[in-house]
Amino acid sequence: MPGLLLDTLRGQNAKPRPAWLMRQAGRYLPEYRALRAQKGGFLPLVYDSAAAAEITLQPIRRFGFDGAILFSDILIVPYAMGQDLEFLVGEGPRLSPRLVDKALTSLTAVPQRLAPIYDTVKQVVAQLPADKTMLGFAGSPWTVATYMVAGEGSRDQHETRAYAYRDPAAFQAIIDAIVTVTIEYLGGQIHAGAEAVQLFDSWAGSLAPSEFERWVIAPNAAIVTAIRARFPQVPIIGFPKGAGEKLPAYARETKVDALGLDETIDPLWAAKELPAGLPVQGNLDPLLLISGGAELDRQATRVLEAFEDRPHVFNLGHGIGQTTPVEHVGQLLALVRNWRG
Known part of the structure; x- marks a missing residue:
């Protein structure tokens, strides 16, 4: 039985609004x-698939979110492509060898590194209530490539952007390889039971318009086309964080089923400028969820009202912060669930 979230991603303007939160x-x-x-x-x-499934289900048990987002990481794809991956305390992820130093052809793929993720999905689906939607995900090629080239995250992705300008053919080969693995990875998640998937492009906002077309829109469009051909019933959410005024072009050209909006986007602008009827997701500032109080209610209501006339999944503009008080999440969900427009 499709739940409220899945119905909304398929284009129904349902009320109350479904809600889940990134992270x-x-x-x-x-x-x-x-x-x-x-x-x-x-x-x-x-x-640890059993532990990852338990973590995926924890917020469903506590809050009853409409979607369960797979507990994993976008860097599982380069890990499967043959880079070594480690998470350093206080510093974040590191990939090696860096592709700014080594050729893509130097990597030896380890596809079996994807299998435990599929097992996590299966274990979650076996325990998930029927009216909740299992959400799979992957990083979009540009964002994944920034980590593969530089070996770590950065504020402006300068090393990867310079690499793409300096040797566009080599960088295109990296993007193409990520696209191929990502299609297989999302397909594996869907076979395991994911009912919708999201493409996270966390660093999309760092690119000039022409580069955005080449490194964000084109590879995401290729992924959407391939997944839709194999799984036409599975909605695909695109989340190009920082895309700004390039969002309408992204929506039209990638043909995603729903568009995630970050907190810098004015919801009134998005409601007016995005393709009519396109489901949207977002876009409360995660800092409001930390601060709570009357301003949280006011800004959440503003988002809900802005998207009253189109399908809308309530979410944050990016991931929930680790210092977020649990009671503020409850406050937000109470407001969203009681809103009828």
């Missing part, structure tokens, strides 16, 4: 912190 399974939850203390580091948790 809803994670460090702000005491039950997550307890499990991580027991199990160890982040990557071992991702590769």
Whole structure:
């Protein structure tokens, strides 16, 4: 039985609005912190399918979100492509060898690194209530490539942008390889039971317009086309963070089923400028969820009202912060669930 979230992603303007939050399974939850203390580091948790399934389900049990987002990481794709991956305490992820130093052809693929993620999806689906939607995801090629080239995240992705300008053919080969693996990876998640998938392009906002067309729109369009051909019933959400005024072109040219909006987007502008009837997702500032109070209610209501006339999935403009008080999440969900427009 399709749930409220899946119906909305398929184009129904349903009320009340479905809600889930990016990074809803994670460090702000005491039950997550307890499990991580027991199990160890982040990557071992991702590769312990039973633990990863438990983490995916924790926010569903506590809050009853309409969607369960797979507990994993966007860098599983380069890990499967043959780069080494580690998460350093206080520093974040590191990939090696860096592709600014080594050729793509130097990597030896390890496709079996994807299998435990599929098992996590299967375990979640077996325990998920029928009216909740299982959400799979992958990083979009540009964002994944920035980590593969530089070996780590950066504020402006300068090393990867310079590499793409300096040797566009080599960078195109990296993007193409990521596209191929991502199609297979999302397909595997869907076979395992994912009912909708999201493409995270966290660093899309760092590109000039012509580069955005080449490195964001074109590869995401290729992924959408391939997944839709194989799984026409599975909605695809595109989330190009920082895209700004390029969002309408992204929506038209990638043909995603729904568009995620970050917190810098004026919802009134988006409601007017995006293709009519396109489901949207977002876009409350995550900092409001930390601060709580009357302003949280006011700004959440503003988002709901702006998208009253189109299908809308309530979400944040990016991931939930680790210092977010649990009671503020409850406050937000109470408002969203009681809103009828």
